[in-house]
Amino acid sequence: MSKSLKKEVCESKKRANELVLKDMEERLTEDTANLWELVELKPWKVKLLIHDSANSHVKKGIRETATKAGVTVEVVKDAVMMEH
DSSP: OOHHHHHHHHHHHHHHHHHHHHHHHHHHHHHHHHHHHHHOOOHHHHHHHHHTOSOHHHHHHHHHHHHHTTOOHHHHHHHHHHHO
16 A cells, blocks of 8 residues: 555544544533433422422432432532532
């Protein structure tokens, strides 16, 4: 294979890798935004978690959703306490 052909192949691979990386970054950004929308802890959810004033089925659902996003009840409580 000639030098110019090797160079062209390398540049093509590099462009392809850059396109794949850019696509992955865009998807990750979009997935992160979608996940945040899904798990955003609304004030009423926070109150239910802090005061244990919901039935167990509701609390379990809120906790599971928060846990999937890497948020624990302690993190939520700490954040709320810092705001007040």
